[in-house]
Amino acid sequence: MPTLTQLHEHLTFLSPLSEERAARVVAFLAAGDPRAVLDVGCGWGELLLRVLEAAPRATGLGLDLDETSLVAARERAVRRGLGERVSFEMRDAREATGPFDAVTCIGASQIWGPDTEEALPLDYSAALTALRALLPRGGRLVYGEGIWSRPPTPEATAPLAGLDDEYVTLGRLVELVEGHGFAVVAAHEASLDEWDAFESGFTAGYAHWLADHAPEHPESAEIRQRAARQHTAYFGGYRGVLGLAYLELVAV
Numbered sequence: 001m002p003t004l005t006q007l008h009e010h011l012t013f014l015s016p017l018s019e020e021r022a023a024r025v026v027a028f029l030a031a032g033d034p035r036a037v038l039d040v041g042c043g044w045g046e047l048l049l050r051v052l053e054a055a056p057r058a059t060g061l062g063l064d065l066d067e068t069s070l071v072a073a074r075e076r077a078v079r080r081g082l083g084e085r086v087s088f089e090m091r092d093a094r095e096a097t098g099p100f101d102a103v104t105c106i107g108a109s110q111i112w113g114p115d116t117e118e119a120l121p122l123d124y125s126a127a128l129t130a131l132r133a134l135l136p137r138g139g140r141l142v143y144g145e146g147i148w149s150r151p152p153t154p155e156a157t158a159p160l161a162g163l164d165d166e167y168v169t170l171g172r173l174v175e176l177v178e179g180h181g182f183a184v185v186a187a188h189e190a191s192l193d194e195w196d197a198f199e200s201g202f203t204a205g206y207a208h209w210l211a212d213h214a215p216e217h218p219e220s221a222e223i224r225q226r227a228a229r230q231h232t233a234y235f236g237g238y239r240g241v242l243g244l245a246y247l248e249l250v251a252v
């Protein structure tokens with residue numbers, strides 16, 4: 001398997017999330033003066049570290065299954081002087097037990113649903129039930145969740161699960177969270193710019209690999225294929241159709 005540069009070298013977050021939006025959701029969580037913060041599917045932990053910087057009395061727990069990302073998260077924590085206030089653990093987030101004062105779940109709700117390989121509709125209800133169980137009333141959740149921005153087209157669904165009902169609209173998502181013990185403080189949607197920046201993190205890895213290796217390298221064909229698959233899937237497929245909602249929620 002060819003070794004590509006790590007995604008965290010090209011992306012700040014492993015989701016379509018601008019600096020401006022990140023600052024906004026961090027401020028929302030920190031305003032509750034949390035003591036215990038959980039990030040499920042934390043990746044390399046950038047968002048959790050920013051919450052801890054903004055909430056000086058908080059300690060954090062980041063859970064993920066990807067040890068490479070967790071190593072990067074622990075290194076970042078130490079570099080930022082947060083090593084004593086945060087723990088990044090390789091654990092299934094389904095095992096997390098609350099209560100936490102603040103939780104973030106961004107692009108990670110598939111944790112509670114069917115395996116993505118099974119190509120089934122996203123199980124919003126399972127995720128929201130599990131997330132609500134982690135918070136007391138008044139606890140805060142930043143929930144970054146997949147939605148349809150526009151009615152799905154065959155080109156958009158083909159590289160995803162191939163289903164028109166894999167996701168719901170923002171309006172339906174708001175109804176769903178309200179039906180699972182949350183009140184909506186704010187509901188936004190990632191912009192196309194945020195999506196382009198996110199997907200470009202992947203294209204950058206392929207581009208740099210191709211620039212660093214001669215065309216006759218034995219792994220060149222595979223990298224070109226992978227790049228072409230991603231470009232067709234996004235630029236020719238779900239761009240502008242697959243969306244990501246950012247909901248600022250309080251448990252009620």
Ligand SMILES: C[S@@+](CC[C@H](N)C(=O)[O-])C[C@H]1O[C@@H](n2cnc3c(N)ncnc32)[C@H](O)[C@@H]1O
Pocket residue numbers: 013014015040041042043044063064065066069091092093094105106107108110111
């Ligand atoms: C799309 S990424 C989002 C990462 C991060 N929240 C961010 O926005 O930068 C989803 C993350 O969930 C993690 N993940 C998937 N299944 C998991 C599970 N059962 N328990 C914990 N983490 C899981 C993946 O390894 C991946 O890092």
